[in-house]
Amino acid sequence: MKKCLLFACTIMVVSALAASPASKQLTATNSRHLAGSEYLELQDEYGNTINDATIRIAGNDINVYQVQAHIWLKNNSNTNLTHVFVKRTINKEVSGTANSICFGVQCYPPGVGISIDPFTINSGSLDQSFYGDYLPSKNIGLTSITYEFYDSLSMATPVYSKTTVEYLLMGSEPIQLQDEAGNRINDGIIKINSSDVDVFQLQAHIWIKNQSFIDLNNIYVKRTINQEVAGSNNSVCFGVQCYPPWVGTSLDPYLVAADSLDKSFYGDYQPTKNGGLTSITYEFYDSLTLTFPVYAKTTVEYHLSGVGVNEDQAEFKGPYPNPSSKTATFEYNLPSSANTTRLLIRNLLGVEVANISIENRSAKKTIDVSSYAAGIYFYSLVTNGKVVQSKKMIVKH
Numbered sequence: 001m002k003k004c005l006l007f008a009c010t011i012m013v014v015s016a017l018a019a020s021p022a023s024k025q026l027t028a029t030n031s032r033h034l035a036g037s038e039y040l041e042l043q044d045e046y047g048n049t050i051n052d053a054t055i056r057i058a059g060n061d062i063n064v065y066q067v068q069a070h071i072w073l074k075n076n077s078n079t080n081l082t083h084v085f086v087k088r089t090i091n092k093e094v095s096g097t098a099n100s101i102c103f104g105v106q107c108y109p110p111g112v113g114i115s116i117d118p119f120t121i122n123s124g125s126l127d128q129s130f131y132g133d134y135l136p137s138k139n140i141g142l143t144s145i146t147y148e149f150y151d152s153l154s155m156a157t158p159v160y161s162k163t164t165v166e167y168l169l170m171g172s173e174p175i176q177l178q179d180e181a182g183n184r185i186n187d188g189i190i191k192i193n194s195s196d197v198d199v200f201q202l203q204a205h206i207w208i209k210n211q212s213f214i215d216l217n218n219i220y221v222k223r224t225i226n227q228e229v230a231g232s233n234n235s236v237c238f239g240v241q242c243y244p245p246w247v248g249t250s251l252d253p254y255l256v257a258a259d260s261l262d263k264s265f266y267g268d269y270q271p272t273k274n275g276g277l278t279s280i281t282y283e284f285y286d287s288l289t290l291t292f293p294v295y296a297k298t299t300v301e302y303h304l305s306g307v308g309v310n311e312d313q314a315e316f317k318g319p320y321p322n323p324s325s326k327t328a329t330f331e332y333n334l335p336s337s338a339n340t341t342r343l344l345i346r347n348l349l350g351v352e353v354a355n356i357s358i359e360n361r362s363a364k365k366t367i368d369v370s371s372y373a374a375g376i377y378f379y380s381l382v383t384n385g386k387v388v389q390s391k392k393m394i395v396k397h
Helices: none
Strands: 040-043 054-059 069-072 071-077 081-092 100-104 119-121 132-133 141-151 159-169 175-178 189-194 204-207 207-210 216-227 233-238 254-256 267-272 276-286 294-304 315-320 327-333 340-349 352-358 364-369 377-383 388-394
Touching: 040 141, 040 159, 054 069, 054 267, 069 159, 081 100, 081 204, 100 141, 132 141, 175 294, 189 204, 204 294, 204 364, 216 233, 216 294, 216 315, 233 276, 267 294, 276 315, 315 388, 340 364, 352 364
Parallel strands: 054 159, 189 294
Antiparallel strands: 040 071, 069 132, 081 119, 081 141, 100 132, 141 159, 175 207, 204 267, 216 254, 216 276, 233 267, 276 294, 315 327, 327 364, 340 352, 340 377, 377 388
16 A cells, blocks of 8 residues: 655645644535435545545645545445445646545556446445545645446445545645735835824735635734834724724634735824834734645834934834744844943743843844743843833743
8 A cells, every 4th residue: 555645734624623734634525414325425534424525635735745535435235335446537637746546455547547446345344445646746736536436236226426535735835925016025024114204194005815726715814013103003904894903813704715816905004293113013814724724924114204203212123033942133223312221031920031231222132042941031121221112032942
């Protein structure tokens, strides 16, 4: 038998909650109770009935060599089925891929669409010998194959059952985020600057490209404020909904159709004449449609500068990365009024574990956290004896 090498994910219910990417869960998208007249019951590896169902194997590892769909056959009749065959029908096929079938003790080459040797399934028994092989060869897309099982010789009426398997290779980036010029901005930073002190609102438009071959039905956006100018406001609009500033994650699931570009999202920023930099990360995800999380993020820096605005504020970003394991890096830009500045780090109990002097007006500061115990810490930027910013830092070894 061939070694089973599944995607880094699973067969799943399209409308069900996603399993952990490392788990293996087989479920039919429309499994049902078996009709009394159906003697040949098809099951997935968890015993779910999948007669006339569609199941999906989805993954994003383009280097996977082979994917297998195991289908079990249960003979619910009181007669041995002695001439069981399987027919493979390719409904849709990704160019450059290959697929084949194994049934009983025989594996057939890709050119064989119907098993050649009759196979016997005894009355009341469950046969687990069948599987469909799919070789994507690094070609992303969806291949749909229907497997039909039948025995028309053993009984007076034909014994027939079928199920459909969708093999879906997504690639490593199902969601691509773009700016208004069409540039890819996944994990990037967009800078929106204005020197107009009377500007009412700055907007960051982020386009969402669904690069997969299925509709993403449950996309949400999460807003994380990394750094915020006092007195400013910000909010998000997504789909047909605009949310108030206190809503950090969109409430309504949104659909982005397969192979489409959605331009409905924008972040709103109202500086209200307060100068300085506000940094916000927007995270887009759909963890329900597929068995592995679909995720993308980008960061927007809104900066208001100009005569008459209040820019006497510290800009402090980081740490990067977060969680940190060895080192944590902070970026800062201090106002001219900052005479003394220190970085304080405390653990959850409030015990000070670091007190670091910040010398330069604008620079990066990297600290060694390899000796810190794993856990949550809080860092504070103290300027002229006053705490101007406090944030959370995670150390993970």
